[in-house]
Amino acid sequence: MFAMRKLIAAVVREMGIEQIAEANSGQNALDHLARFPIDLLICDWNMPGMTGLEVLMAVRADPRLQTLPVLMVTAEQSAQQVSDAIQAGVTSYVAKPFLPPTLKLHIHKCLMRGESASNSPSKS
Structure with a gap:
């Protein structure tokens, strides 16, 4: 799993995105999301402690994160x-x-979907 995170981070950096946070478990990802805003969550289905689906459901249940784009890699x-x-x-x-x-x-x-959601007039 560590190797996959590093590969994904390398691809993201190659796209010109330098600010990347990595989490080694679903709970660590949720803890980070509670403290720091991000533009995109890339999540694996299989992680220690909780599944990517559980992380996704927690993100969608949080009013602050409901429009956060989530990419599941699995x-x-x-x-x-x-x-x-x-x-x-x-x-x-x-x-x-x-x-x-x-x-x-x-x-x-x-990222394009996230950008259009943040510019949506229905978002408060």
């Missing part, structure tokens, strides 16, 4: 898991293994 590809993530409000879903251009495309789409 080796899990069952139709049920994809459906669960979509129903929970995932912004995009990438199956491992993936090539960097695929990840970049999904990150770009998530």
Whole structure:
């Protein structure tokens, strides 16, 4: 999992994004989100302590984070898991293994969706 985080961070940096926070568990990610604003959450389905789906559901349940774009990166590809993530409000879903251009495309789409949500007149 550490290697995957480093690979994703390298791809994100290659896109020109320098401010990156990493968490080694779902709970650590939620703790970070409670203290610091971020523009995009990239989350693995399989993490220590809680699943990416549980993190996603916690993010969507928090009024401050409801519009945060969430990209799920996972080796899990069952139709049920994809459906669960979509129903929970995932912004995009990438199956491992993936090539960097695929990840970049999904990150770009998530950031564009997040930007349009933050500019939406219905957001308070």
